[in-house]
Amino acid sequence: MSTIVFFIFAILAVAAAWGVVTSQNIVHSALFLALTFVGVAALYVMLNAEFIAAVQILVYTGAVSIMVVFAVMLTLRGDVGESSPENKKWGWGLFVAGLVFVMITAVILTNADWRILPGPWTIQNSTAALSNLLLTNYMIPFEAAAILLTVALVGAVILAKGVRENK
Amino acid sequence: MNFSVGLSTYLLVGAMLFSLGLYGLFVKKNVVAILMSIELMLNAVNLNFVAFNRFLATDRLIGNVAALFVIVLAAAEVAVGLALVIAIYRSRQTTNVDEFNWLKW
Numbered sequence: 001m002s003t004i005v006f007f008i009f010a011i012l013a014v015a016a017a018w019g020v021v022t023s024q025n026i027v028h029s030a031l032f033l034a035l036t037f038v039g040v041a042a043l044y045v046m047l048n049a050e051f052i053a054a055v056q057i058l059v060y061t062g063a064v065s066i067m068v069v070f071a072v073m074l075t076l077r078g079d080v081g082e083s084s085p086e087n088k089k090w091g092w093g094l095f096v097a098g099l100v101f102v103m104i105t106a107v108i109l110t111n112a113d114w115r116i117l118p119g120p121w122t123i124q125n126s127t128a129a130l131s132n133l134l135l136t137n138y139m140i141p142f143e144a145a146a147i148l149l150t151v152a153l154v155g156a157v158i159l160a161k162g163v164r165e166n167k
Numbered sequence: 168m169n170f171s172v173g174l175s176t177y178l179l180v181g182a183m184l185f186s187l188g189l190y191g192l193f194v195k196k197n198v199v200a201i202l203m204s205i206e207l208m209l210n211a212v213n214l215n216f217v218a219f220n221r222f223l224a225t226d227r228l229i230g231n232v233a234a235l236f237v238i239v240l241a242a243a244e245v246a247v248g249l250a251l252v253i254a255i256y257r258s259r260q261t262t263n264v265d266e267f268n269w270l271k272w
Contacts, residue, residue: 006172010180017184017207021191021192026200033203036184040210041181046172046219050233052213059238064206064245071199071249075256084197087265093193101186108178117173122226130228130235138232152243154214159250162257 006046013039026072026084034065051127177218184211198255198262202248209241 016039019032032151037060044053076083108114134142184207191204213234219229258260 006176008207010176014180014183014187017187020200020203020207021187021195026197029200033206036207037210038245040184040214043177043214045219047177047217049217049221049231049234052217052231054211055235055238059242060206060210064242067245067249068199068203068206068208071252074253075199075262076262080239084195084200085198086194090194093190093251096193097186097190100189101182104182104185105179107189108175108182110176114174114178116222117171118222119225121221123228126228133228133232134235142238143194145195149243151240152184155252156246159247 002046006043009039009042009046013043024084025081026076027069027080027083030065030068030072033068034061037061037065048121048123048126068074174218174222175224177222178215181211181214182248184208196263196265198252198264198267201250202245202252205248206241206245209237212214213237 004049013036016032016035018045020036022030023032037056041056041061044050044056072083188204188207188211189258191207192201195204204272216234216237218230220228220234224230252262255267259266
């Protein structure tokens with residue numbers, strides 16, 4: 001049963017990612033991107049990472065996709081069907097990406113340590129354990145990430161709004 | 168069905184997402200599409216973090232913590248990236264990366 005669910009969502013995520021990079025219409029790309037995020041969130045649930053799955057839905061499917069759609073709408077001009085073309089040297093991109101994929105796949109398939117099935121999951125309440133970790137062992141990175149996010153979003157607002165020179 | 172989903176299956180899904188993102192990064196002309204490809208690659212990395220956590224460290228949550236920080240950084244990155252796109256669009260009226268050539272003459 002879980003095998004079937006895994007393949008449904010894995011194929012959904014990869015097919016939607018394929019749609020993101022091959023669609024000539026950038027609005028379709030943005031919507032395919034949201035679909036990819038949903039598929040990956042379902043895979044997180046199957047990996048016993050419920051909190052990461054919820055954050056994925058909230059941050060990626062909710063916020064990042066909407067931000068991308070807004071940026072598309074604000075910068076769109078001309079024919080929407082030709083809004084995301086490929087450049088002339090797409091063959092090289094295909095070659096390099098294919099080479100990287102073949103190399104990663106070779107590493108994964110030849111490593112016998114990774115040919116394992118899921119063992120018993122020993123953490124009872126992973127969200128509570130995660131919050132505990134974030135406020136004890138990883139407190140400095142957590143606060144640094146908070147400051148980074150604040151600074152980045154203030155910077156984004158200033159960049160997008162433009163600075164007026166008041167004398 | 169006798170086949171059960173193991174670690175390498177999740178890693179292969181991550182590899183596919185990463186390669187598709189890399190392909191989009193190389194071939195797309197629209198800078199928003201390039202940012203989307205970067206998001207795909209970051210998602211692939213996150214999937215690998217969580218899969219390794221589930222299969223190789225079943226009593227700790229270190230991979231989940233790493234995935235959470237990657238999500239935070241990706242959100243900051245996409246916000247600044249899209250703000251830059253809008254700022255550039257305001258002065259150059261284009262989102263085509265081939266025309267972002269101020270520093271070249």
